[in-house]
Amino acid sequence: MSAIQLNGAQAGSLTTFCFTLPTKMHIYYGKTQMKYAVIGAGAMGYRYGVLLQENAGRKVDFIDAWEPNIKAVRQQGGVYVSRDRKNRHLVPINIYSPEEYQGDPDVWIIFVKQMQLDEMLKRCAPLFKDHQIVFSAMNGWGHFEKIQQYFSDDRIYGGTAMIATVLNGPGDVDFIGKSGAGVMHMCAFNEQTTDIERTMFEDFKTANMNPIITTNFTGTCMAKVIFNSVVNTLCTMYQITMGEFIEYPGAMDMAKQLIDEAYDACDRAGIRLIESRQEELKSVDYVSRVANPLHYPSMYQDMSRGRKTEVDFINGCIAKIGRDHDYVCRTHEFLTHGVHLAELAFRIHNPDIVRAAQNACNSTGATAIQDAENLVKAAQSREE
Numbered sequence: 001m002s003a004i005q006l007n008g009a010q011a012g013s014l015t016t017f018c019f020t021l022p023t024k025m026h027i028y029y030g031k032t033q034m035k036y037a038v039i040g041a042g043a044m045g046y047r048y049g050v051l052l053q054e055n056a057g058r059k060v061d062f063i064d065a066w067e068p069n070i071k072a073v074r075q076q077g078g079v080y081v082s083r084d085r086k087n088r089h090l091v092p093i094n095i096y097s098p099e100e101y102q103g104d105p106d107v108w109i110i111f112v113k114q115m116q117l118d119e120m121l122k123r124c125a126p127l128f129k130d131h132q133i134v135f136s137a138m139n140g141w142g143h144f145e146k147i148q149q150y151f152s153d154d155r156i157y158g159g160t161a162m163i164a165t166v167l168n169g170p171g172d173v174d175f176i177g178k179s180g181a182g183v184m185h186m187c188a189f190n191e192q193t194t195d196i197e198r199t200m201f202e203d204f205k206t207a208n209m210n211p212i213i214t215t216n217f218t219g220t221c222m223a224k225v226i227f228n229s230v231v232n233t234l235c236t237m238y239q240i241t242m243g244e245f246i247e248y249p250g251a252m253d254m255a256k257q258l259i260d261e262a263y264d265a266c267d268r269a270g271i272r273l274i275e276s277r278q279e280e281l282k283s284v285d286y287v288s289r290v291a292n293p294l295h296y297p298s299m300y301q302d303m304s305r306g307r308k309t310e311v312d313f314i315n316g317c318i319a320k321i322g323r324d325h326d327y328v329c330r331t332h333e334f335l336t337h338g339v340h341l342a343e344l345a346f347r348i349h350n351p352d353i354v355r356a357a358q359n360a361c362n363s364t365g366a367t368a369i370q371d372a373e374n375l376v377k378a379a380q381s382r383e384e
């Protein structure tokens, strides 16, 4: 049975609520502080891990599979962090490949691309222990079925992050927006809020990530999938920022069509979203116009660095929910093709970037770091 069937129709309670924090610190298994390990030291993995380490003072380890990234962090003595391309500074961090890591964190935070998750979970499997919990706020949908193969349902927490971040290259990340920009949702897989979740919530809050706890797992995650199915997809196909997209006079009509189709598919599947259609539309407008107008969504970042995008796990996933319930999401199906065609067109027009990306992924030496840096420079000059 899929996670959607498990958590959709039965989700009953629609409550989205903000916790007022108790002033006293939670005691988690007799400890006052939880230890975190981030699987996937990419843009969002760095953002969560660095903020937990720096703002909340938590012990955080990073696990990654990209050799140039691990090498760069070790050579530099940490990860370079900037904010809106300014104030670039080095933050010392501990980074390991899955095979090197020997730690025993309380919480695993997973931020890898949907297509890489299976392989990464396999490599990390020997590290997972029964007392640990897992939290993931990756874009797209399909990851929890994979995570369920390694963690029991009562130890899984999901969520979403409306937080813009860019990985400039190995060991170099840019946090978009002022400190405290963005918001995130979190929810227990079995929709029971636990003390551990509240402790995590406090850590995320102290880290300045504005968490909100919900009690509707699928409805929380799918609301973000639908947001991304509009903004990420259209910005990627037309190679524009979120601000440029929303300035187009027809942007809200396009957004409404995609949102309506996605909500119709979810209605048929019995999935109750945490936001109404109108709220979702407003959020597309606000996040694009006010919160992140200069941001190229992560899907564009993937395509413009010669990588495959996650469109199959975003518009493709909505289309599948529709098909599974006798409803054809024509626009989402069309746009899934549209993004794959845009990937192909990008490869045709930019063979140098694609070659550099392949080298950066395949090799493990210093040249790979150089290749990756050249690749990022090429992508950035396109963005300027």
Ligand SMILES: CC(C)(CO)C(=O)C(=O)O
Pocket: 139, 161, 162, 163, 164, 165, 228, 231, 232, 292, 295, 296, 297, 298, 299
């Ligand atoms: C920042 C945001 C919210 C923009 O769509 C995002 O999810 C992304 O870049 O993938």
